[in-house]
Amino acid sequence: MKFASSYEPGEYESDIYGAWEASGIFSPKITSLPIDNDGDGADDREDSRGTYSIVLPPPNANGNLHIGHGLTVALEDSLIRYYRLRGDSSWYIPGADHAGFETWVVYERELEKKGHTRFEFNRDELYSRVWNFVAEQRGNMELQLRALGASCSWEDLTFTLDENVIDRVYTTFEKMWNDGLIYRGEKLVNYCPKHRTAFADIEVEHEDEKGTLWDIAYQYEGGEIIVSTTRPETLFGDAAVAVNPNDKRYKKIIGKMVKLPLTDREIPIIADEHADPEYGTGAVKITPAHDFDDFEVGERHSLERIQVIAEDGKMVNVPDEYYGLTTTECRKKVLKDLKSQNLLRGEKTIEHAVAHCYKCGTTIEPMLKEQWFVDVEKLAKDAIQALKEDKIKFYPESKKQILINYYENLKDWNISRQIPWGIAIPMFRKIDDRATDEPDWIFDRRTNLREIEKAGVKYIRDEDTFDTWFSSSHWPIVCTNWTEENLNPYYPLNVMETGADILFAWVARMIMMGLYVTGEVPFREVYLHGLVLDAHGKKMSKSKGNVINPIDLVTKYGSDAFRLGILRGRSAGLNQAFSENSVISGRNLCNKLWNISRLIQSLVDKADEESESYSTLNMGEDWICREINDCLDAVEKDMKEYRFSEAIETLYQTIWDKYADWFLESQKLYQNTSLLKETLKTLLVALHPFAPFVTEAIWQNLDWTEGFIANAKWPKKLKYDPISAENFENIRIIVSEVRTTLAGLGSGKNAKKYGLLYDNDSLVADNSLLIKLLTKVPTINTLEGAPRGLRLALANRELYLDVPAKVVEDYKEALTEKILAVGRELDALNMRMMNPNYIDKAPAALVKETRDAIKEKEALIARLKTQLEII
RNA sequence: GGGGUUUUAGCUCAGCUGGCUAGAGCGCACGAUUCACAUUCGUGAGGUCACAGGUUCAAGCCCUGUAAACCCCACCA
Secondary structure (H helix, E strand, O other): OOOOOOOHHHHHHHHHHHHHHHHHOOOOOOOOOOOOOOOOOOOOOOOOOEEEEEOOOOOOOOOOOOOHHHHHHHHHHHHHHHHHHOEEEEEEOOOOEHHHHHHHHHHHHHHHHHHOOHHHHHHHHHHHHHHHHHHHHHHHHHHHHHHOOOOHHHHHOEEOOOHHHHHHHHHHHHHHOOOOEEEEEEEEEEOOOOOOOEEOOEEEEEEEEEEEEEEEEEEEEOOEEEEEEEOOHHHHHEEEEEOOOOOOOOHHHOOOEEEEOOOEEEEEEEEOOOOOOOOOOEEEEEEEOHHHHHHHHHHOOOOOOOOOEEEOOOOOOOOOHOOEEEEEHHHHHHHHHHHOOOOOEEEEEEEEEEEEEOOOOOOEEEEEEEEEEOOOOHHHHHHHHHHOOOEEEEOOHHHHHHHHHHHOOOOOEEEOOHHHHHOOOOOEEHHHHHHHOOOOOEEEOOOOOOEEEEEEEEEEEEEEEEEHHHHHHHHHHHHHEEEEEOOOOOOOOOEEEEEEHHHHHHHHHHHHHHHHHHHHOOEEEEEOOOOOEEEOOOOOOOOOOOOOOHHHHHHHHHHHHHHHHHHOEEEEEOOOEEHHHHHHHHHHHHHHHHHHHHHHHHHHHHOOOOOOOOOOOHHHHHHHHOOOOHHHHHHHHHHOOOOOHHHHHHHHHHHHHHHHHHHHHHOOOOOOOOOOOHHHHHHHHHHOOHHHHHHHHHHHOOOOOOOHHHOOOOOOOOOOOHHHHHHHHHHHHHHHHHHHHHHHHOOOOHHHHOOEEOOHHHHHHHHHHHHHHHOOOOOOEEEEOOOOOOOOOOOOOOEEEOOOHHHHHOHHOOOOOHHHHHHHHHHHHHHHOOOOHHHHOOOOOHHHHHHHHHHHHHHHHHHHHHHHOOO
């Protein structure tokens, strides 16, 4: 016997994965390139697609997978495996992300642990150090993906720093540069003084915090104006005081020069809509170099941008006594000095949003820097158009409009990062001042060089690297090897499956980049999953200690159990709780299926006949064929609509409740082995996308299966007799009623005592063995003489449990309750029929259904009442 | 400040185009049993579907409003 009495995933999983990988079934070769006879760019073959492609959102190369990756793989691999079974050439393309900033933070921490800082090394040294660090870490993540069952084509693994990726990124950058979509600008950027790098808006986290709003007097001849600020230390960078042009209080003094406190400088009072008369004193100091709003006010009024906070977070361009202080120290001193000069006129506590570095929590300092920007206007416009034309379908649907709103308000994209770990920006700055005719910046791919010479002019490479999202927005393009010359059947991807949290950062940018580079959307559908929360619906975090490691669950319960568990009860776009219970339930299903197979294999072993083709021989067999077909229909529909949870639910019910508890039980009377084989194979294949390992382990253990189930064909519908199938439903109803009634009589042991009597019922007579088996009643006989015992609550059958009069007496109360309950149902139905509008307006079929139901209930009540009278 | 999502059994969630006598898993209660499986089998309890109106023959589902929770976006000094 090959089947142990329970399924032990640990004994099979790694061997199975190894066998799959070695067989090459995960690596689709593009066997036939498109055939384009008429030159319209479209593939002329009838079945022009036949391909199914998904890229794995590349996990960070520097660490372990977390629960979100577990969900990602469960979703994506189910799709990939399903379409592979359906006969498509499925391509699951794995990747790894150098994760510029993320990895950099991890590495810098390592450096600090060893007592070093980044400033001891130059950019190139740092780059190669991180490269080695990542190379050490990367294998982990890839092994974990295998443990989750991801049927990736490993030979196609793409790393975000692979040469072809960098190449493609440079090509795009060059095209954008030539199209005028790239510009260098001095703008305020989000700057983290700890990490010393700029961020995109999206990488900044805003939090409401308590702060203080101070009132400070700025004096002029014959008067003063009180400004309100939360950042007194930046006053050294003030270029003006703004008031609202409609603010009557200040109208007369617009244009006056005021003396900037603690300095000798004078700044003007200007009129600008930005000043809100309702807020504070209605007058606001303008610091263009250190505040996003003020920057814009400064632009409108051509104000000087005075930088007073340096990149290390310390004060510069300020009077000596403040120079070199941190912003916090400086704030204290400024307040103290203002107070001593009697210029501090008030303070109050307010609540305001403060920007933080999403990694270290340090307050973001708006900083004036020269950076590379992408002009997003046209890119966003094209993306919006594509979305409005429904070129991409979203799951959940609501995300589409959210994305359109995002595009509509998108600001230019800062793509410069001041960290060494990343793709070097291929721009070189002229250092030869005499070459006045030459442009200041030129594009060149030779980023391995620090200096280059062109036409006798020397240029030095920009030290900055690209924002990670600039390269990863090319992911569908680079992973499928799309090129200008190659009509690639795998591009666009069928679906982009990823976390809803990176809709803006990643999905939005892939769409813009896909359209810009290829002229086509990069994927036809987007499925977004939500966060996996802990069992109580709280976010998982290290500090809360509620983090669940997917690999721990895989080790404990098996990969399939994890996949089934995490998909259960989950729908698109929602942040939903997850608990070990659902994994346990998945583990139980695997074991159930294992034992079902064990039973069937043992039955097949015992059988002598060897029939290749199956046919149904009794009602139970017809019934299970019908149920399995319904299940296949449901699963197919669910997969098309990404309803993973429902597909699994249906499979679970079909395998456990229908196949095992009814059909296999009924097969214990005698066995139709060819049908057993066929139905088991069908169910195994249908479950395979979700539970790849156990289905493969079983497949390999069965004597009558070939090849890998991972590479099998999706089952065809089974043939059966529908009338016979429906008859089995009646058996089920009878059996259920017997069981319920027996349970209502008290002890389950009664089943051993009481026989079943029938009057003129050929269905029961013909299937008495089966009914005995399923109900455990000892005898089934025809009723002789007057009715006796307990009549079953079935409308159209004369069935009695042969119980003594005293027991019937005890059952009286239950019977009365039953009559009342049916009566209530009957009343509800009658109410419906009494409404003439119902008969007029409801569909005829429904009205008939109601009429039939009424007849049935009436009959049932009549029978039960007779029974009551007999008692 | 703007937007979105959620609210159904003790817990986690289904319920797709309105037809529902509202389902599942886990948990709970009662019972069974060693011959595929205790990771088992059978039975059951438990819900005015957040609240208030409305549309409809018919509302968990559609509309309006209210409340709560969560999330995203946003420069408010």
